[in-house]
Amino acid sequence: xxxxxxxxxxxxxxxxxxxxxxxxxxxxxxxxxxxxxxxxxxxxxxxxxxxxxxxxxxxxxxxxxxxxxxxxxxxxxxxxxxxxxxxxxxxxxxxxxxxxxxxxxxxxxxxxxxxxxxxxxxxxxxxxxxxxxxxxxxxxxxxxxxxxxxxxxxxxxxxxxxxxxxxxxxxxxxxxxxxxxxxxxxxxxxxxxxxxxxxxxxxxxxxxxxxxxxxxxxxxxxxxxxxxxxxxxxxxxxxxxxxxxxxxx
Numbered sequence: 001x002x003x004x005x006x007x008x009x010x011x012x013x014x015x016x017x018x019x020x021x022x023x024x025x026x027x028x029x030x031x032x033x034x035x036x037x038x039x040x041x042x043x044x045x046x047x048x049x050x051x052x053x054x055x056x057x058x059x060x061x062x063x064x065x066x067x068x069x070x071x072x073x074x075x076x077x078x079x080x081x082x083x084x085x086x087x088x089x090x091x092x093x094x095x096x097x098x099x100x101x102x103x104x105x106x107x108x109x110x111x112x113x114x115x116x117x118x119x120x121x122x123x124x125x126x127x128x129x130x131x132x133x134x135x136x137x138x139x140x141x142x143x144x145x146x147x148x149x150x151x152x153x154x155x156x157x158x159x160x161x162x163x164x165x166x167x168x169x170x171x172x173x174x175x176x177x178x179x180x181x182x183x184x185x186x187x188x189x190x191x192x193x194x195x196x197x198x199x200x201x202x203x204x205x206x207x208x209x210x211x212x213x214x215x216x217x218x219x220x221x222x223x224x225x226x227x228x229x230x231x232x233x234x235x236x237x238x239x240x241x242x243x244x245x246x247x248x249x
Contacts, residue, residue: 008045016049116247117223124243125217127185128178128210143175150178155186171198173205181214189221200234209235216240220247 018024019032036043130151133144146161159182166175180196183189196215199207216232220243229247232240 008049012042012045013049016046017053020050020053115223117220117225120243120246121217121221124239125184125221128181128214130178131174147178150182153185155182158182159186171202173199173202173207173211176202177205177207177211177214180211180218184214184218184221189218192218193222200231209237213237213240216243 015032019029024032036046130147133147133151142161142165146158146165149155149161150158159179162175162179162182166172166179169175176195176199180192180194180199183195184192193215196211196218199205199211200215202208205211212231212235216228216230216235219228219231225247229244232244232247
């Protein structure tokens with residue numbers, strides 16, 4: 001040590017080394033840290049010794065690394081030795097990750113690829129525009145109130161009111177027809193089929209052509225192509241003929 005460091009005692013130096021190398025028990029460590037807090041001169045010496053020891057350790061580490069790299073010198077620069085494996089490993093991971101993503105996207109696309117039924121249903125399904133509403137105080141008030149909700153896309157509310165009315169008139173063609181269309185618009189083709197099948201049985205119904213069309217649409221949504229075409233053929237609507245053509249005779 002130089003003269004500036006000679007004023008630290010051998011005992012204090014050993015204590016500093018023991019602390020830095022974690023060789024103290026709990027009691028010794030607490031006493032040492034208390035001395036660091038209360039003795040400014042000792043704290044300054046501690047910081048100098050710590051810097052010195054850390055510097056020595058760093059030099060020793062560099063020396064060991066140089067010794068390790070010596071067998072490779074003359075073949076490749078140290079920087080290449082260190083960098084190339086990392087590059088190759090990272091490149092491999094990047095390629096592997098990219099392949100995994102592509103496989104995942106491909107699987108997702110295959111699993112969620114729209115079927116012909118889904119595509120045609122989305123292309124051709126438009127809810128019936130509904131009937132004119134008269135909100136006067138008459139027997140049709142409840143029906144008209146539900147029709148207003150239906151026109152605003154509040155299908156659940158309309159369905160609830162119409163089903164209550166249907167309990168009094170179970171074979172009413174108008175109620176069965178609009179309940180069928182409302183259920184289909186609300187994503188429940190199973191219930192839609194039930195109401196529309198009742199509607200198409202009413203021979204004199206003004207909704208018969210449209211009821212067969214929407215029944216075909218509901219069956220198409222269920223991917224029952226054969227039954228869908230069978231009902232679409234019973235409708236004289238132009239869009240029924242277009243959809244049959246899309247499905248193939």
